[in-house]
Every structure is written in structure tokens, then in C-alpha cells.
Amino acid sequence: MKALLIIGDGMADRPLKELGWKTPLEAANKPSMDHLASMGVCGIMDPIAPGTPPGSDTATLALLGYDVFKVYSGRGAFEALGWGVEVAEGDVCFRCNFATVDENLTVLDRRAGRISNVDASKLAESLKKVKAPREDLEFFFTNTVQHRAVLILRGPKLSAAVSDSDPETNGEKIKEIKPLENTPEAKLTAEVLNALSQKFREVLDGHPVNKERVACGQPPANFVLFRGAGTLPKIKPLSELYGIKASCVAATSLIRGVCRAAGMQLLEAKGATGTPETNYMAKAKAAVQALENNDFVLLHVKAPDVSSHDGNFKQKVEVIEKIDKMLAYILNKVDLGETYLALTADHTTSCITGKHEGDPVPLAIMGPHVRSDDVKEFNERACAKGGLGRLRGKHLMPILMNFLDKVKKFGA
Amino acid sequence: MKALLIIGDGMADRPLKELGWKTPLEAANKPSMDHLASMGVCGIMDPIAPGTPPGSDTATLALLGYDVFKVYSGRGAFEALGWGVEVAEGDVCFRCNFATVDENLTVLDRRAGRISNVDASKLAESLKKVKAPREDLEFFFTNTVQHRAVLILRGPKLSAAVSDSDPETNGEKIKEIKPLENTPEAKLTAEVLNALSQKFREVLDGHPVNKERVACGQPPANFVLFRGAGTLPKIKPLSELYGIKASCVAATSLIRGVCRAAGMQLLEAKGATGTPETNYMAKAKAAVQALENNDFVLLHVKAPDVSSHDGNFKQKVEVIEKIDKMLAYILNKVDLGETYLALTADHTTSCITGKHEGDPVPLAIMGPHVRSDDVKEFNERACAKGGLGRLRGKHLMPILMNFLDKVKKFGA
Numbered sequence: 001m002k003a004l005l006i007i008g009d010g011m012a013d014r015p016l017k018e019l020g021w022k023t024p025l026e027a028a029n030k031p032s033m034d035h036l037a038s039m040g041v042c043g044i045m046d047p048i049a050p051g052t053p054p055g056s057d058t059a060t061l062a063l064l065g066y067d068v069f070k071v072y073s074g075r076g077a078f079e080a081l082g083w084g085v086e087v088a089e090g091d092v093c094f095r096c097n098f099a100t101v102d103e104n105l106t107v108l109d110r111r112a113g114r115i116s117n118v119d120a121s122k123l124a125e126s127l128k129k130v131k132a133p134r135e136d137l138e139f140f141f142t143n144t145v146q147h148r149a150v151l152i153l154r155g156p157k158l159s160a161a162v163s164d165s166d167p168e169t170n171g172e173k174i175k176e177i178k179p180l181e182n183t184p185e186a187k188l189t190a191e192v193l194n195a196l197s198q199k200f201r202e203v204l205d206g207h208p209v210n211k212e213r214v215a216c217g218q219p220p221a222n223f224v225l226f227r228g229a230g231t232l233p234k235i236k237p238l239s240e241l242y243g244i245k246a247s248c249v250a251a252t253s254l255i256r257g258v259c260r261a262a263g264m265q266l267l268e269a270k271g272a273t274g275t276p277e278t279n280y281m282a283k284a285k286a287a288v289q290a291l292e293n294n295d296f297v298l299l300h301v302k303a304p305d306v307s308s309h310d311g312n313f314k315q316k317v318e319v320i321e322k323i324d325k326m327l328a329y330i331l332n333k334v335d336l337g338e339t340y341l342a343l344t345a346d347h348t349t350s351c352i353t354g355k356h357e358g359d360p361v362p363l364a365i366m367g368p369h370v371r372s373d374d375v376k377e378f379n380e381r382a383c384a385k386g387g388l389g390r391l392r393g394k395h396l397m398p399i400l401m402n403f404l405d406k407v408k409k410f411g412a
Numbered sequence: 413m414k415a416l417l418i419i420g421d422g423m424a425d426r427p428l429k430e431l432g433w434k435t436p437l438e439a440a441n442k443p444s445m446d447h448l449a450s451m452g453v454c455g456i457m458d459p460i461a462p463g464t465p466p467g468s469d470t471a472t473l474a475l476l477g478y479d480v481f482k483v484y485s486g487r488g489a490f491e492a493l494g495w496g497v498e499v500a501e502g503d504v505c506f507r508c509n510f511a512t513v514d515e516n517l518t519v520l521d522r523r524a525g526r527i528s529n530v531d532a533s534k535l536a537e538s539l540k541k542v543k544a545p546r547e548d549l550e551f552f553f554t555n556t557v558q559h560r561a562v563l564i565l566r567g568p569k570l571s572a573a574v575s576d577s578d579p580e581t582n583g584e585k586i587k588e589i590k591p592l593e594n595t596p597e598a599k600l601t602a603e604v605l606n607a608l609s610q611k612f613r614e615v616l617d618g619h620p621v622n623k624e625r626v627a628c629g630q631p632p633a634n635f636v637l638f639r640g641a642g643t644l645p646k647i648k649p650l651s652e653l654y655g656i657k658a659s660c661v662a663a664t665s666l667i668r669g670v671c672r673a674a675g676m677q678l679l680e681a682k683g684a685t686g687t688p689e690t691n692y693m694a695k696a697k698a699a700v701q702a703l704e705n706n707d708f709v710l711l712h713v714k715a716p717d718v719s720s721h722d723g724n725f726k727q728k729v730e731v732i733e734k735i736d737k738m739l740a741y742i743l744n745k746v747d748l749g750e751t752y753l754a755l756t757a758d759h760t761t762s763c764i765t766g767k768h769e770g771d772p773v774p775l776a777i778m779g780p781h782v783r784s785d786d787v788k789e790f791n792e793r794a795c796a797k798g799g800l801g802r803l804r805g806k807h808l809m810p811i812l813m814n815f816l817d818k819v820k821k822f823g824a
Contacts, residue, residue: 369426369764371435371771371792387793389802391462398463402770409768410460411467411480412487412640412666 001368003340003400004287004297004330007063008323009056009252010305010349012361012380016313024304024316024351025362025379030324032331033364033378036343040366042375043388045396047347051358054393056305059346060258064298065397066235074160074230075254080150082257085142087232092158092189095228096141096149097166098123098221105174105223107167111147112221115213122209123221124149130203133195141224144253151226153192159185164227165197177226193226200224237263238296242397242406245293249286250300251278259298274302276319280326288333295404300346301326308349316351340367340403342396343378363388363396367403413780415752415812416699416709416742419475420735421468421664422717422761424773424792428725436716436728436763437774437791442736444743445776445790448755452778454787455800457808459759463770466805468717471758472670476710477809478647486572486642487666492562494669497554499644504570504601507640508553508561509578510535510633517586517635519579523559524633527625534621535633536561542615545607553636556665563638565604571597576639577609589638605638612636649675650708654809654818657705661698662712663690671710686714688731692738700745707816713738720761728763752779752815754808755790775800775808779815 011025019027046052047059048068057078058068076093087093098120100109120143127141137155144150161181165174177193179186201223204210210220238246240263248259249267251274256266269286271279278301287299301323307316327343334341348359362383364375373387384390391399401407423437431439458464459471460480469490470480488505499505510532512521532555539553549567556562573593577586589605591598613635616622622632650658652675660671661679663686668678681698683691690713699711713735719728739755746753757773774795776787785799796802803811813819 369762371427371796373793373796385797387456387796389456389796391802395462398461398770400463402463402465405765405767407463407465407770409465409467411470411473411484 001338001340001404002291002295003342003404004291004299004334005063005342005344005400006299006327007060007301008304008320008345009300009302010308010347010356011320011345012348012359013308013316014348014350014352014357014359016351018313023380024313024320026381028317028320028324030320030378032324032327033343034376035331036327036341036366037364037378037383038376039372040364041370041373041388042362042364042378042383042386043391044360044380044384045344045363045391045393046360047393049392050360053356053358054347055356056252056254056346057258059393060255061233062393063344063346063396064238064258064262065241065394066233067394071233071235073233075228076160076230077232078230078254078257078261079228080152080257081260082253082255083142083144083150085140085150085152087152088154089232090154090158091231092153092160093230094151094226096151097225098143098147098149099223099225100219100221101174101223107170107172107174109219110166110170110225113219114146115221117143117146119209119213119221120146120149123204123207126203126207127200127224130196130199133192133199137192139196147221149224153189157185157188159183159189160229160231161186162190162193162229164225165193166225166227174223174225197224197226233261235261239263242401244295244401244404244406246296246298247290247294248298248300249283249290250298252300252302255300255302264298276303276306276315278303280322281329284326284329288330291334291339295406296400305349308351309354311351311354313351337368340365340400342400344396360390363391365399369403413750413752413816414703414707415754415816416703416711416746417475417754417812418711418739419713420716420732420757421712421714422720422759422768423732423757424760424771425720425728426760426762426764426769426771428763430725435792436725436732438793440729440732440736442732442790444736444739445755446788447743448739448753448778449776449790449794450788451784452776453782453785453800454774454776454790454795454798455803456772456792456796457756457775457803457805458772459805461804462772465768465770466759467768468664468666468758469670471805472667473645474805475756475758475808476650476670476674477653477806478645479806483645483647485645487640488572488642489644490642490666490669490673491640492564492669493672494665494667495554495556495562497552497562497564499564500566501644502566502570503643504565504572505642506563506638508563509637510555510559510561511635511637512631512633513586513635519582519584519586521631522578522582522637525631526558527633529555529558531621531625531633532558532561535616535619538615538619539612539636542608542611545604545611549604551608559633561636565601569597569600571595571601572641572643573598574602574605574641576637577605578637578639586635586637609636609638645673647673651675654813656707656813656816656818658708658710659702659706660710660712661695661702662710664712664714667712667714676710688715688718688727690715692734693741696738696741700742703746703751707818708812716757717761720763721766723763723766725763749780752777752812754812756808772802775803777811781815
């Protein structure tokens with residue numbers, strides 16, 4: 001037996017007046033999702049806890065079976081892992097942005113005009129040569145896509161309990177990084193980061209790439225914003241927890257990082273972009289193929305979340321219909337006598353608020369021996385009447401793994 | 413007000429092709445169970461946690477209201493208690509088997525040809541005289557039924573964190589007992605057990621009973637296997653928690669042990685065997701009678717679990733129908749104006765896998781003041797639509813005890 005978990009990022013929503021008080025899932029034409037719900041057992045699920053809006057990292061961790069209230073240790077490490085950067089225990093990791101600031105350190109553009117990969121690479125090469133602010137410290141800096149970059153601090157006595165330098169909106173001043181705990185480690189880490197920030201600024205300020213950018217009317221990338229300090233969570237890999245081989249098909253680096261932290265193999269799907277224009281079928285094919293030599297495959301589609309953050313409910317409906325066609329391919333290709341298929345969202349993202357919300361998400365599980373129920377449609381309200389009742393995100397994985405005979409009995 | 417809790421061991425199941433994709437509970441003709449569901453309020457219940465297959469001991473502990481993740485301390489003590497052996501705090505208890513081994517300590521028969529009680533008693537008498545491997549230690553050894561026996565270690569610095577010597581299958585070598593924790597207590601306990609094992613072997617090897625067995629062509633009981641190390645769980649008895657008098661009608665020693673650990677009185681029912689051929693009506697009569705001078709009675713029927721482990725779905729349906737007749741007698745005899753009746757299973761046992769599974773179990777509670785719902789049948793899928801929603805096993809007891817006005821208000 002195998003299991004495929006399909007996650008539509010932010011696919012759940014609240015009813016919208018513009019859709020006749022339906023949610024996008026209720027408004028979409030999605031025969032394959034409804035087939036899955038009809039054949040399977042349905043329910044609703046609080047990814048983290050009722051009323052608590054999950055982050056994308058915590059939601060995915062929870063859906064992989066981890067208790068995020070116990071293990072979550074910030075976003076930074078996932079972001080680094082997702083970009084293929086090696087992270088060791090104790091490393092403090094940050095997401096970074098190349099940004100444009102004025103002489104008063106007011107942020108003019110948090111993305112430095114969405115600087116090209118070429119320019120960012122050249123700047124990053126120079127930053128890598130900066131001497132660490134302390135002898136017992138190492139740092140690793142690497143640009144990823146456009147203005148995005150990753151910073152890792154390695155050394156004794158570091159802490160991830162530090163604030164961001166990123167003010168989050170243009171027009172505000174850079175923030176001094178502060179310790180968030182009254183510990184020597186947090187104080188030291190904040191000091192080191194402020195010093196490194198200043199050193200980076202000095203290198204970037206007179207850098208030839210930036211001089212050229214200014215000459216061409218482009219905003220200089222003269223500052224690096226640090227945010228989202230995090231360490232590797234102390235979690236056991238899925239292979240150890242359940243004795244399974246697990247892989248993921250996901251384009252988003254954050255999700256890839258979470259999956260890598262869980263010991264999953266990261267697969268590539270050509271044309272998978274994490275946008276509404278992603279290559280849905282390439283992802284479906286990669287997932288179906290992965291089922292051949294994996295026990296568990298996670299197929300993550302970022303697109304519905306993107307539409308929701310933009311408040312673009314029409315696009316969200318279209319994206320759901322594209323995911324439905326992707327599911328049709330999967331239903332046609334996998335051995336349904338040997339495979340459990342689960343479909344859900346990692347969280348509700350509201351097209352009205354444009355934010356992650358704490359509402360539960362719909363869940364449907366189809367497979368050889370599920371106790372199917374009367375639910376005929378896959379959406380928030382229909383699934384609430386299903387045979388699974390209301391679950392927490394962290395329970396999904398044990399339920400799937402139990403169908404695969406991979407959960408140890410507790411007791412004798 | 414009084415409460416009777418009827419537990420069909422492993423009675424819940426998954427849909428079976430051979431039963432037209434019904435579960436045994438869905439396939440059985442069981443008018444009394446359906447009556448109870450119709451009159452009462454129903455739900456589904458995760459005995460321990462969603463997706464986690466419970467043991468019989470942990471499931472029963474949970475249904476008695478205890479948080480097994482906090483209090484469970486192994487099977488051994490329950491087994492000893494269930495046989496009427498006294499267990500003190502700190503004692504480390506084991507289930508034992510008289511077994512037959514060859515000169516290389518390969519197990520030929522884990523049950524020594526299901527040795528008679530008479531022979532086992534004689535051997536046990538000799539083993540009781542063995543000198544403990546350490547001066548500050550005492551041990552108690554007693555045979556129970558056929559090849560089964562119980563060992564208790566008593567003394568300072570002992571631990572239940574030790575492995576089994578039982579290899580679990582015939583044809584494999586005896587396992588050396590190892591500490592499962594890096595503590596002096598676990599190391600000492602493992603040493604003591606290995607030494608005791610050797611001493612037992614020396615006594616058994618040349619024992620007249622075994623010489624006689626060999627002469628008659630019977631396998632000698634020349635080794636004692638130790639397994640399932642456990643201590644008494646640190647739990648308060650039901651009498652203290654709820655101020656009630658509680659009794660149980662159960663044939664299985666493990667269940668009897670759990671009930672004794674919870675401070676319940678163990679009742680006898682003539683012909684109750686823990687098999688599908690048990691005397692159902694004798695158990696019903698014992699339970700009805702017990703309600704006269706108890707607040708809470710647990711009536712446990714092992715039979716459906718036995719059929720499930722054998723994959724015998726036809727027998728499971730028949731067993732359920734016999735339990736239904738038992739319930740008919742109870743419904744007819746108890747004062748329904750003064751009694752809450754709860755019916756459930758301690759876990760799902762699948763006739764397909766032959767194992768305990770992590771799927772939820774159905775639950776129905778009938779009584780004077782329950783908020784009855786629309787559920788008309790007692791089975792896994794019907795109860796999932798009930799008014800109780802999806803509960804955890806540990807919540808059942810407070811719900812029942814609250815109907816009996818035995819739960820203290822939390823807060824003012």
C-alpha cells in the first residue's frame with residue numbers, strides 16, 4: 001500500500017458575495033475532486049488549532065504529522081534547506097532580501113527593483129568574502145532567486161531568538177536587530193547580526209554592480225535585510241518514524257525545505273513554478289512516477305494561495321479547476337487498489353482578507369479500506385458532514401500511515 | 413443513577429469486500445444494539461489518538477478515563493494483577509512462557525506443547541526456590557494457565573526499561589535481555605534477568621517433570637521466556653477519582669488486571685472464557701446483578717477480537733449477534749430510568765489485517781438525560797453522524813460519570 005497526499009496551498013476559503021456566497025471550492029467545477037470525496041471518507045481539519053492561522057511552514061510540518069507547538073523553530077532553516085543549502089544543528093538561518101535604502105537607512109524598495117539573478121550573484125560573491133564579526137563564528141551567504149538570499153550563522157553560543165532588520169514595508173527605517181530573550185546567546189547573536197549588516201552595507205555601497213545599476217536608472221541593492229531567524233527543528237525523519245520512503249513534488253522553496261527537514265527526497269517537475277501558471281501535469285506525472293518507488297508522496301500546489309493573497313477569486317476558481325484536471329490524470333494512472341489518495345489544503349487563505357485564516361480545511365481520503373461516507377462534494381461545507389469529523393492536521397499522517405500498516409501499536 | 417459500559421473487544425472493523433463492503437457491525441442483525449443507538453446519543457471515538465493502533469491494555473485504560481500517554485507503564489503489571497498476584501509500587505513485572513529450547517537455545521516451541529497446569533505447577537514450585545541473583549532482590553514466580561506464568565522482581569534500583577528474552581517466533585534463538593535506557597537501573601535489571609534466566613534453565617534442564625515429559629514424547633519445558641516488562645501505573649483508583657464503587661465482568665486476565673489497577677472489583681461469571689464460545693448470558697447476568705450494588709460496571713467481551721485476529725469475519729458477525737442477544741437481556745433487566753448504558757469497542761481489529769488498527773470506534777450512550785440524535789444503527793459509519801461527534805477514549809468516563817453526578821466542577 002502507498003499514499004499520495006495532495007495539498008492545494010490556501011485552497012480553502014470563506015464564502016464570497018461575488019460567488020453567490022459560495023467558496024471558490026464550492027463554485028468550481030471539479031468532478032475529480034468530487035469523485036474522490038464520493039468514494040472516500042471526508043472531514044474537516046484544523047491544520048494547527050481552531051482559529052489559529054497557520055504559516056505555510058507550520059501547516060506543512062503539521063500535515064507531515066509533527067506537533068508544531070513543540071518542534072517549530074522558525075522559518076529560516078526551512079528556507080535554506082529548500083534552496084539546497086546544507087544546515088547543521090545549531091546553525092541560525094535567515095531569509096534575506098537585497099534592498100534599496102537611502103542615506104538615512106529608510107527602505108526605498110524591499111526588493112531592490114527585483115534585482116536580476118546575475119547582479120545578485122555578483123554582489124553575493126563579494127559579501128561571501130566579508131570577515132565574520134567574531135573569530136569563533138562562520139557565516140554562509142548565498143543568493144537564491146532575484147532579491148532573495150539566505151544567511152547562515154554557525155558557531156557557539158548563538159540563538160534564533162532575535163528580531164528582524166526588515167521593517168516589512170517600504171518607506172520605513174531599517175530596524176535594529178534585538179534579542180528576543182534575555183540570554184547571552186540572543187544578545188550575542190543580535191550584536192553579530194547588526195555588525196554583519198553594517199559590514200555588508202559597506203561592501204554594497206561602493207560596489208561596481210550598484211554603480212552600474214544607478215547609472216542605468218536601476219535602484220542599487222545597497223542593503224541586505226535579515227528576517228525569520230530559525231534553526232533546524234528537532235524532528236525525526238519520516239523514514240525513522242514510520243519506516244517509509246517519502247518524496248515530495250513542490251516548487252516552493254519553503255515547502256521543499258520543510259519536506260527536506262522531514263527527511264523526504266525532493267523531486268523535480270519541469271515547469272513547476274509555484275505560480276498559477278505552473279505546469280500542473282508535470283507535477284502530476286512526477287507524483288505518479290514517484291509512487292513507484294516511494295511509500296508516501298506529497299504533491300504540493302502553491303497556486304491557489306497566490307490567487308487568494310491577490311484577492312483574485314476568479315483565478316482561484318480556475319486554479320482549482322486546473323488542480324482538478326491534474327487529479328483526473330492521477331486517478332487514471334495510479335493503482336487505486338494499492339493507493340490511498342488524500343486531498344486537502346494546508347490552510348484557509350481568504351480572498352477577502354488576502355491572508356491565511358484559522359478556519360478548518362476540507363479533507364478527503366480515498367482508498368481500499370476507508371469507511372466511505374455520504375459526502376459527494378469536496379469543499380469546506382460538504383466535508384464538514386463527513387465520517388472523519390473534525391481532526392487536527394497532525395493526525396492526518398498517522399491516519400494515512402496506519403492504512404499503510406506503518407504505525408506501531410501503543411500498548412500490548 | 414448507575415452506568416454500565418459494554419465493550420466488545422476489537423468489535424469495530426473496516427469495510428470488507430466479502431460482506432459487500434460492509435463492516436461486521438454493519439452486516440450483523442443486531443436489533444438491541446440498534447435500539448440502544450436509536451434511543452441514545454452516538455459518536456465515534458479514537459481510543460488513544462487518531463491513527464494510533466491501541467493495545468488491549470492501553471485501550472481499556474483510556475476507556476476508564478486515564479491518559480495513557482502519561483500513565484502507561486507496560487503490560488507486565490496488568491497481567492500479574494489479572495491473575496490475582498499482588499504487585500507493589502516499584503515491582504517490575506513480566507509475562508512469562510514455559511518454552512522448549514534445544515542445546516543452542518533455539519526456541520523449538522514457545523509454549524512447551526501447551527504444557528498442562530499440573531506439570532507447570534510442579535516446575536514453578538522448583539523455580540520458586542531458586543536463590544535471587546542478588547542479595548537485595550526478591551523475585552516471585554507463579555504459573556497461571558498452561559504455559560503462561562508471571563514473574564515479579566522486587567528490590568531497589570530496578571527498571572522496566574529492558575527488552576524481552578522471547579524471540580516471538582519458534583525457530584529463533586533466545587534473545588539476551590538488554591537495557592533499553594542508559595541508566596544503572598536498566599543495566600542492573602537486564603543483568604539480573606539474564607542471570608535468573610540461566611538459573612531457571614539449570615533447574616528446569618534436569619527436572620524430573622521434564623524427564624518424564626521427554627519419556628512420554630512431550631516437549632520439555634526447559635526455559636522460561638520473559639517479556640512485556642512493566643510496573644504499576646501511577647493512577648488513582650476510580651473510587652478516589654469519582655467517589656464510586658466500580659466492578660468489572662471480564663474473562664481476559666489482561667483486562668482484569670487493568671480494571672484491578674483502576675481499583676475495580678473483579679467479578680466472576682460462570683463459563684466466561686474470553687473466547688467466541690464464552691457464556692454471554694452468564695456475563696450479562698453477572699453485570700446486571702453487579703449494578704445492584706455498584707455505581708459503574710464494565711462488561712467486557714473478548715470474543716469479537718478473537719474472530720478478527722483469525723480473519724474470521726463470519727464468526728465475528730455471529731459473535732456480534734450473540735452480544736446483541738446479551739444486550740437484549742440487559743435492556744430487559746436493568747432499570748432504564750436509573751441506568752446509563754454505553755456500548756463501544758476498545759479498538760478496531762481488522763479481519764483483513766488480523767491486527768489492531770487506528771481507526772475510530774463507534775460509541776452509543778443511552779440513558780434518562782442524554783441528548784438523543786438521529787442515528788438509528790450501531791455501527792462505525794452510522795455513529796459517525798451522531799451527536800457526540802468524534803471523541804477520545806479518555807473522555808468517555810468523565811461523560812458517563814457526569815451523568816451520574818460524579819464529576820467535580822472545575823472552577824467556581
